Amino acid sequence: MHEWFCGSTAFHCLRTPPQVKSLYPLFPDIGFPAGRRQVKHDYDASTGWANVLGPLPLHAIVRDPSLRRPSLVVKPRVWTGDLPAGAFYDDEDLGITYASPAFTVFTMAPQLSITQMIMAMYELTGSWSIYRPNREIQIQIDHMENTRLAWVGGWQQVRTTRGLATSLWKRGPLITTHELLAFARGISGMRNAQKYLRAAARVQGDTASPLEARLSMLLSLPPREGGEGFPPFFANYRIAYSHTAATLAGKHTCYADIFFPATETHPAIDVECHGHSVHDGDAQGGVDANRSLALQHMGIEVIHVTHEQLADIDRFEAFCDHLAARLRFKRRSKTEAMLNRRDTLRSELFGSWETLGGGLVVT
Numbered sequence: 001m002h003e004w005f006c007g008s009t010a011f012h013c014l015r016t017p018p019q020v021k022s023l024y025p026l027f028p029d030i031g032f033p034a035g036r037r038q039v040k041h042d043y044d045a046s047t048g049w050a051n052v053l054g055p056l057p058l059h060a061i062v063r064d065p066s067l068r069r070p071s072l073v074v075k076p077r078v079w080t081g082d083l084p085a086g087a088f089y090d091d092e093d094l095g096i097t098y099a100s101p102a103f104t105v106f107t108m109a110p111q112l113s114i115t116q117m118i119m120a121m122y123e124l125t126g127s128w129s130i131y132r133p134n135r136e137i138q139i140q141i142d143h144m145e146n147t148r149l150a151w152v153g154g155w156q157q158v159r160t161t162r163g164l165a166t167s168l169w170k171r172g173p174l175i176t177t178h179e180l181l182a183f184a185r186g187i188s189g190m191r192n193a194q195k196y197l198r199a200a201a202r203v204q205g206d207t208a209s210p211l212e213a214r215l216s217m218l219l220s221l222p223p224r225e226g227g228e229g230f231p232p233f234f235a236n237y238r239i240a241y242s243h244t245a246a247t248l249a250g251k252h253t254c255y256a257d258i259f260f261p262a263t264e265t266h267p268a269i270d271v272e273c274h275g276h277s278v279h280d281g282d283a284q285g286g287v288d289a290n291r292s293l294a295l296q297h298m299g300i301e302v303i304h305v306t307h308e309q310l311a312d313i314d315r316f317e318a319f320c321d322h323l324a325a326r327l328r329f330k331r332r333s334k335t336e337a338m339l340n341r342r343d344t345l346r347s348e349l350f351g352s353w354e355t356l357g358g359g360l361v362v363t
Contacts, residue, residue: 004061006107008358010099012054026095046136101175102183109192117199122213132167205235226345249294265328268300
């Protein structure tokens with residue numbers, strides 16, 4: 001039995017940095033009892049396979065209905081028809097095959113809400129990932145970082161201004177929004193295809209952090225889905241500085257977290273998300289101040305927003321009122337049903353992003 005991992009197992013594998021995968025040998029053949037016993041024996045150990053594939057049981061596609069019987073190690077999903085184009089990746093280093101980003105979310109659809117599907121898509125299309133190593137794995141990551149090796153995909157762990165490791169990783173996007181939509185068209189007529197298409201259509205583009213993804217969803221989703229329904233914007237938008245602005249910033253370009261283009265009624269507006277892990281500290285404060293002045297010189301208004309302002313409903317409402325006023329945008333009054341949907345959306349968005357899709361909780 002060749003393992004075709006899908007669902008939450010593939011999602012966890014997509015989240016796992018190559019630095020961690022490099023620590024592991026070939027995966028045992030779980031088509032045989034000895035392989036399943038080997039996996040199960042030390043799966044949850046500090047350096048067990050749970051660090052790569054997430055919690056048991058492992059979700060896998062099987063082509064033969066006779067293999068559909070689940071076990072403590074594998075939860076099979078029978079797929080007898082043709083697989084979508086580009087549905088799987090082969091990982092020769094680990095000896096496994098796991099679902100592509102697009103197919104991973106599709107195979108997670110039965111277990112995820114529409115909000116959680118959008119969150120997963122934002123992570124896969126973004127230039128970031130969430131993975132929290134345990135203590136033993138972190139020690140080995142620190143050792144590898146000291147060697148200054150460059151990893152495929154540009155994977156790099158984000159550290160606080162005090163040098164502490166976080167669960168946030170920077171890497172190149174694993175898929176684009178256009179590719180998500182193209183995949184959605186290719187699975188038309190399949191179960192959960194409409195749910196997948198709805199989710200893919202809500203992704204605004206490449207974000208650089210989960211905080212930006214949260215803000216994008218809160219601002220862009222329509223009120224009937226719990227959001228604010230603000231006018232269209234660009235996420236992670238590249239701005240080329242003018243000559244004077246470049247002198248002020250000390251750089252030639254920057255990226256706006258949330259960018260509203262200028263119209264006849266309002267200037268261009270850059271909404272900047274500030275998380276404590278990377279924006280605290282005098283040095284980063286100076287960079288942010290230089291950047292804001294450079295953008296203002298170009299006629300771009302800069303609005304800063306923090307995690308606390310997004311997470312607290314009263315502070316978020318005040319932020320939305322301010323942003324709406326600057327955009328000359330009239331916010332809709334919400335019905336009781338809209339308010340209930342808003343509360344549901346916020347409870348999902350501000351829960352633990354680490355456990356999205358059934359990920360491990362590292363203590």
